Amino acid sequence: MNTANQLQWVDYIVMIIYFGFVLGIGFFLKRFMRTSSEFLSAARSMPAWVAGLAFLSANLGAQEVIGMAASGAKYGIATSHFYWLGAIPAMVFVGIFMMPFYYGSRARSVPDYLSLRFDEKTRGLNAITFACMTIMSSGISMYAMALLIETLHIFDTPFRLLHLPESWVFHVSIVLSAVIVLGYIFLGGLTSAIYNEVLQFFLIVAGFAPLVFLGLRDVGGWSGLKTNLPPAFVHAWAGMGSPHNNPLGVEWFSLVMGLGFVLSFGYWCTDFLVVQRAMAADSMSAARRTPLIAAVPKMLFPFLVILPGLIALAITRPISNPSATIGDLASRSAQYGGGFMGRVPLTAGGAGSAPTTEKYASTSVPLIPVQTSPTGEVVIDKNGNMQLDYNMIIPQMLLRYFPNGMLGIGLTALLASFMSGMAGNVTAFNTVWTYDIYQSYIRKGQSDQHYLRMGQFTTVFGVLLSIGTAYFAASFNNIMDILQLVFAFVNAPLFATFLLGMFWKRATGHGAFFGLLSGIMAAAIHQGLTLPADSSPGIKGGWITVVTVYPSEMAQNFWTAIWAWTTCFVVTIIISLATKPRLERELRGLVYALTEKQHERSGPWYTRPVPLGIIVLALTLVLNLIFF
Amino acid sequence: MGFDIRLPIGFLFTVLGALLVLFGLVTLDSPIYQHSLGMNINVGWGIVLLIFGLLMVLFAKRSQARQPRPEATQQKV
Numbered sequence: 001m002n003t004a005n006q007l008q009w010v011d012y013i014v015m016i017i018y019f020g021f022v023l024g025i026g027f028f029l030k031r032f033m034r035t036s037s038e039f040l041s042a043a044r045s046m047p048a049w050v051a052g053l054a055f056l057s058a059n060l061g062a063q064e065v066i067g068m069a070a071s072g073a074k075y076g077i078a079t080s081h082f083y084w085l086g087a088i089p090a091m092v093f094v095g096i097f098m099m100p101f102y103y104g105s106r107a108r109s110v111p112d113y114l115s116l117r118f119d120e121k122t123r124g125l126n127a128i129t130f131a132c133m134t135i136m137s138s139g140i141s142m143y144a145m146a147l148l149i150e151t152l153h154i155f156d157t158p159f160r161l162l163h164l165p166e167s168w169v170f171h172v173s174i175v176l177s178a179v180i181v182l183g184y185i186f187l188g189g190l191t192s193a194i195y196n197e198v199l200q201f202f203l204i205v206a207g208f209a210p211l212v213f214l215g216l217r218d219v220g221g222w223s224g225l226k227t228n229l230p231p232a233f234v235h236a237w238a239g240m241g242s243p244h245n246n247p248l249g250v251e252w253f254s255l256v257m258g259l260g261f262v263l264s265f266g267y268w269c270t271d272f273l274v275v276q277r278a279m280a281a282d283s284m285s286a287a288r289r290t291p292l293i294a295a296v297p298k299m300l301f302p303f304l305v306i307l308p309g310l311i312a313l314a315i316t317r318p319i320s321n322p323s324a325t326i327g328d329l330a331s332r333s334a335q336y337g338g339g340f341m342g343r344v345p346l347t348a349g350g351a352g353s354a355p356t357t358e359k360y361a362s363t364s365v366p367l368i369p370v371q372t373s374p375t376g377e378v379v380i381d382k383n384g385n386m387q388l389d390y391n392m393i394i395p396q397m398l399l400r401y402f403p404n405g406m407l408g409i410g411l412t413a414l415l416a417s418f419m420s421g422m423a424g425n426v427t428a429f430n431t432v433w434t435y436d437i438y439q440s441y442i443r444k445g446q447s448d449q450h451y452l453r454m455g456q457f458t459t460v461f462g463v464l465l466s467i468g469t470a471y472f473a474a475s476f477n478n479i480m481d482i483l484q485l486v487f488a489f490v491n492a493p494l495f496a497t498f499l500l501g502m503f504w505k506r507a508t509g510h511g512a513f514f515g516l517l518s519g520i521m522a523a524a525i526h527q528g529l530t531l532p533a534d535s536s537p538g539i540k541g542g543w544i545t546v547v548t549v550y551p552s553e554m555a556q557n558f559w560t561a562i563w564a565w566t567t568c569f570v571v572t573i574i575i576s577l578a579t580k581p582r583l584e585r586e587l588r589g590l591v592y593a594l595t596e597k598q599h600e601r602s603g604p605w606y607t608r609p610v611p612l613g614i615i616v617l618a619l620t621l622v623l624n625l626i627f628f
Numbered sequence: 629m630g631f632d633i634r635l636p637i638g639f640l641f642t643v644l645g646a647l648l649v650l651f652g653l654v655t656l657d658s659p660i661y662q663h664s665l666g667m668n669i670n671v672g673w674g675i676v677l678l679i680f681g682l683l684m685v686l687f688a689k690r691s692q693a694r695q696p697r698p699e700a701t702q703q704k705v
Binding site: 198400 | 651680
């Protein structure tokens, strides 16, 4: 019996228990929410390990989990570059070098730091784009979850029992998730979100570790995986000499600079969604350790989230024909979702031949099903191949390998990660809206109670906006793609601004603002002038005119980021040198050269950031070598 | 703020672990385990979750006992 599984009462009980706990934590925390700082900044009271797991978990939305498995099946073990090359070094950097300024400046948010270091217009630009982005991500999470619940028929049984029409499943899922997220954030604010992220971290491990175990067993362990996959899929670095020798379609320079440096540092070091977790830590030392503690499980997460994709591919792939040629793979429309950003477009493109189910002839739904449009037609790419729905790998594996009981745990973990993806964005939106937009530009100088109420009201407002976005995403997929692209442009140059802001005291507000703007412009222009292979001009690029064709969409993304970053870096320096510098005494605590160094000699060595960071980097290097 | 997060984590996983073990024992020879390659993963993994949950509760209680903070922490449970 290898057919898809049906949910039973025990699975629903698991779900109810979990979400009962989630709301319970909110209710319990309600009494502590007396000031705006308690609601929006968790009163800076989190121990390092709690902040650390939340730092990791806030990014670990379901889109990350689902997107990484999808990329694993599309690109193989090279997907781990998003972790071992991208995330980990950036996390070590933000912990050791940047946290002293974020935390030490007493800034309440990342845009708040920009206003302290530069000026109001730089803060405004960052705050407003960030606020839009969080709402959009939260809405997309909500939409994706409702869609998944509908597709997997998770709520069909209870609906039948209650005599409700099945066409309501989508709408009820949206409302239900909104009520739960609203409930626990409205009651417990950021603290509630952080505690629930920690809970979710353990639940994800509890739900996915057995899945990987069973999947690996089924495919015959690591050696079984290797024999069933083309060699390029089990090496992270070996084919990086040329874009035609690896599934990502990139070469090592754009990989290291674009992904490893610009995109990853830009996300992990400047995105308030994650930085907010470290800012909630209870001391400077804890804040600095937060990303380093998060880096340890992060390093191991490829085994939990990428491996299922490889397993699904190995099982689906007919053994008699083990490899599509690499050129074939590289020229796929390699639409990479940027899963590490937690902001993934839902359409996992990527053409391929239809999966054969030789080994599992009795299976009703293959592990990588064919993608169907909302009207139920099979999606065909322009070469006439059926598109595969890589995003269904994790859900289909849960249904295939888990008996009832474990199935409840696995599905709850998936739903929980969707919700924490929403909650993380809503809490970040709350803080940025209340402190950086409302208090800074709309109503200054009110009582703290006023801002506390504003924060609570913003939760309601943010959740309602998310619902609106979810329905918007459901009806205008293309507009969402365009918005995603615009935000990618906005994000790409950010790290240059922060790097210069923190380590070059001469950088000025005008320099930062116009540097950022020109970086965004550079990203847009570069995208408008280039095109990934196999695409037609339009949203994929080339809407000005096509000057260069990249071997893959990922290569195009990386180079867009590199251009944006470099432009921002150079323009910021030039304009800064031409404008009046700020007084040095105003920059104390905000810039490296004018801030006292952190001396953390107290406590055992393993609680100090620098040794911890070195250990983390060394272990990551070892992982890279093992899977070279 | 308030309480030790290890306590609710511990309770949650104790409850979930116990539920899995019980359900796994009730369904010992059920065909549902053909999904998990013939292994009763409910009992096996349920025990792991149960032990993890109990350890978390234990750690939370121990650190509570070491530094008693009467106002907030004691009220929990």
